[in-house]
Amino acid sequence: MATVVILPGGFHPYHAGHYALYQSAQRAFPDADVYVAATDDTSERPFPFKIKEKLAYLAGVEPGHFVQVKSPFRAEEITQMYDPDTTQLIFVRSEKDRTKPPQAGGVKKNGEPAYLQPLGKTLEPMSRHAYMTYLPTVEFGPGITSATEIRSAWPTLNDKRKQAMVMSLYPRTQGNPALVKTVIKMLDTAI
Numbered sequence: 001m002a003t004v005v006i007l008p009g010g011f012h013p014y015h016a017g018h019y020a021l022y023q024s025a026q027r028a029f030p031d032a033d034v035y036v037a038a039t040d041d042t043s044e045r046p047f048p049f050k051i052k053e054k055l056a057y058l059a060g061v062e063p064g065h066f067v068q069v070k071s072p073f074r075a076e077e078i079t080q081m082y083d084p085d086t087t088q089l090i091f092v093r094s095e096k097d098r099t100k101p102p103q104a105g106g107v108k109k110n111g112e113p114a115y116l117q118p119l120g121k122t123l124e125p126m127s128r129h130a131y132m133t134y135l136p137t138v139e140f141g142p143g144i145t146s147a148t149e150i151r152s153a154w155p156t157l158n159d160k161r162k163q164a165m166v167m168s169l170y171p172r173t174q175g176n177p178a179l180v181k182t183v184i185k186m187l188d189t190a191i
Contacts, residue, residue, distance in 0.1 A: 008072030
């Protein structure tokens with residue numbers, strides 16, 4: 001049976017911690033197709049999909065694996081590429097998000113298990129269930145573990161510290177001062 005692993009989220013902005021989770025998912029599920037699912041919704045957060053996609057690439061995500069979706073925890077734009085009867089679906093989140101909705105488990109009104117279940121040893125195809133698991137949260141800057149912390153710190157940074165943060169968050173910018181400046185402008189505009 002095929003396996004699809006999806007990292008759903010807001011990614012405002014996508015950063016090195018997200019990429020570390022992506023790499024952890026690839027290691028945890030080496031035979032799976034691993035994707036990141038993000039929306040273009042800017043109603044509550046500042047980053048449109050196109051900027052998130054560019055930042056994900058600069059962090060290290062392979063082209064085609066950062067996908068725009070309407071709903072990250074449904075991710076039909078990804079799952080429709082697979083046979084629901086021969087594919088297992090696993091959502092991966094950071095351990096720090098364990099208490100945030102949606103939660104895996106529970107039962108439907110008729111007493112049957114809900115669609116989203118905790119990852120166990122036996123997996124059914126996504127036509128019956130999807131599964132949720134959590135991987136360790138990674139600190140990717142001095143005390144930084146979330147995009148919220150980046151958005152909070154960014155306005156207080158001088159140019160030199162912004163450059164250092166960009167090169168830390170997006171390894172593909174290292175050695176390319178023009179690209180660093182472009183990313184700083186993207187972050188300045190969105191934040």
